[in-house]
Amino acid sequence: MDHTVDPTDLTAAAAPDSLGNYLAGLPAPPMDHEHGPAKSVRTAEYQGHRIVITTTYEITVDDRPLTAGLDVDDSGMLSCHALPAYQFVSAVDAVRVLINSYPDAFRGGH
Amino acid sequence: MAVVRRNILTDQTARDDYVRGILLLKQEVGRHTTRQFGIAGPDTPVRTYDLFVIWHGKTMTTPIPPHGNPMVRNAAHRGPIFLPWHRVMLGLLEANLQRVLHKPDFALPYWDWSADGDLGSPADAAIFGHLGGDGDPVTTGPFAYHRTDPATFTVRIESDPSGMRLVQTSRGLRRSFAQPPPFGWRTLPTGAQVKGALDFAPPPGAAPADRYDVRDFNASSEGFRNRLEGWLPKDPSQPVHLHNQVHVWIGGDMGPATSPNDPLFYLHHCNVDRIWQGWLKRYGPLYAPDMTAPAATYLGERIDDPIVSPLGTVTSGPAATPRSVLDLSAVYTYDALP
Numbered sequence: 001m002d003h004t005v006d007p008t009d010l011t012a013a014a015a016p017d018s019l020g021n022y023l024a025g026l027p028a029p030p031m032d033h034e035h036g037p038a039k040s041v042r043t044a045e046y047q048g049h050r051i052v053i054t055t056t057y058e059i060t061v062d063d064r065p066l067t068a069g070l071d072v073d074d075s076g077m078l079s080c081h082a083l084p085a086y087q088f089v090s091a092v093d094a095v096r097v098l099i100n101s102y103p104d105a106f107r108g109g110h
Numbered sequence: 111m112a113v114v115r116r117n118i119l120t121d122q123t124a125r126d127d128y129v130r131g132i133l134l135l136k137q138e139v140g141r142h143t144t145r146q147f148g149i150a151g152p153d154t155p156v157r158t159y160d161l162f163v164i165w166h167g168k169t170m171t172t173p174i175p176p177h178g179n180p181m182v183r184n185a186a187h188r189g190p191i192f193l194p195w196h197r198v199m200l201g202l203l204e205a206n207l208q209r210v211l212h213k214p215d216f217a218l219p220y221w222d223w224s225a226d227g228d229l230g231s232p233a234d235a236a237i238f239g240h241l242g243g244d245g246d247p248v249t250t251g252p253f254a255y256h257r258t259d260p261a262t263f264t265v266r267i268e269s270d271p272s273g274m275r276l277v278q279t280s281r282g283l284r285r286s287f288a289q290p291p292p293f294g295w296r297t298l299p300t301g302a303q304v305k306g307a308l309d310f311a312p313p314p315g316a317a318p319a320d321r322y323d324v325r326d327f328n329a330s331s332e333g334f335r336n337r338l339e340g341w342l343p344k345d346p347s348q349p350v351h352l353h354n355q356v357h358v359w360i361g362g363d364m365g366p367a368t369s370p371n372d373p374l375f376y377l378h379h380c381n382v383d384r385i386w387q388g389w390l391k392r393y394g395p396l397y398a399p400d401m402t403a404p405a406a407t408y409l410g411e412r413i414d415d416p417i418v419s420p421l422g423t424v425t426s427g428p429a430a431t432p433r434s435v436l437d438l439s440a441v442y443t444y445d446a447l448p
Contacts, residue, residue, distance in 0.1 A: 005201070005438060010205055011205045014420075017141065018420050022424045023142070029168070029274050068271060082273030085340070085364075086350065089349065106271075
């Protein structure tokens with residue numbers, strides 16, 4: 001287990017055929033959250049009590065449901081899976097930025 | 111012999127080679143097609159450059175632990191694996207650039223964005239004179255879009271608004287510098303902010319590796335990693351920092367899961383890697399979690415867990431692990447460390 005990556009291994013893995021074969025073998029992503037509203041579950045323990053907070057986002061844009069992966073962390077900050085470097089204090093802001101960042105997906109009405 | 115990664119602003123050869131190599135990888139067609147990667151639409155041959163876009167996008171949908179929620183923690187972000195995974199990605203891109211350039215001594219250059227942050231984050235900073243400015247599409251520099259030129263720099267793979275599915279497109283690169291929040295951020299990180307992350311110290315009596323990260327090893331956990339990744343400090347008045355802040359400042363294609371579409375991605379991450387290397391030099395080869403962290407929750411983040419990469423998966427050598435990339439001085443070094 002105690003090894004350092006060898007430069008020749010890096011080169012072999014970098015070959016387009018190697019990288020392509022690897023990517024082709026990856027499993028399809030889990031799509032659970034595509035069905036129904038985005039759900040975020042926070043859990044904590046406090047004074048022997050188990051806290052579970054489930055937050056559900058049901059979003060429409062132009063009357064059409066929007067499948068947006070939203071998640072609230074323990075600090076209350078909101079993340080959006082399609083905007084992985086962002087963090088929001090408002091779900092409305094997250095959807096505004098989604099529309100701004102994916103103009104082709106929302107063009108002519110969602 | 112190890113190559114030396116240098117500042118792109120001060121090394122013209124590295125800069126010219128980088129641009130030329132990226133354009134070559136953008137034109138190189140391999141034997142794989144979009145259908146093999148589960149990308150809907152016509153079955154289209156995939157360029158070598160776009161393999162990296164797909165890799166980053168797919169890793170973003172790979173949960174840690176397996177069967178977990180990739181929005182909470184994925185195989186490359188929002189946890190301790192953030193720095194090791196991107197180190198491997200940079201290594202594989204660098205090897206491809208060496209190959210197409212026929213220059214085994216080529217080293218990936220870095221963009222020290224904190225130097226531009228210290229100058230007030232100008233949208234016309236010197237780097238954009240070399241690599242193009244912003245726009246939809248970008249119309250200046252070597253990655254500008256020219257609709258009638260079949261060899262023009264073209265974005266071909268992007269994610270959809272769920273962030274879970276890759277789709278095909280054909281358009282120019284998008285950048286949108288320094289937008290107001292929530293769409294972007296007005297400034298780049300400064301040198302003082304980088305120093306603040308490097309200086310972070312855990313509470314007295316903490317384990318040495320707590321300086322890197324602590325349980326719950328996610329986007330809320332304390333430590334250098336989470337500060338450099340840019341989730342801390344949790345501050346509603348400035349939601350993102352350092353690494354994340356640079357993505358958000360550039361905007362456009364640097365926002366979604368397919369952010370490697372923008373060649374600035376690699377120059378940015380090379381600088382992130384350089385900052386990590388500076389931290390490793392200061393404090394030694396520290397990493398957390400170790401293998402005592404329960405696999406049920408942390409498999410894929412621990413020091414000897416395989417990094418989600420082709421290494422050891424489709425190649426005969428061992429898998430890369432966080433431990434195996436803490437010292438890559440046999441592969442590359444930096445001309446200067448923060």
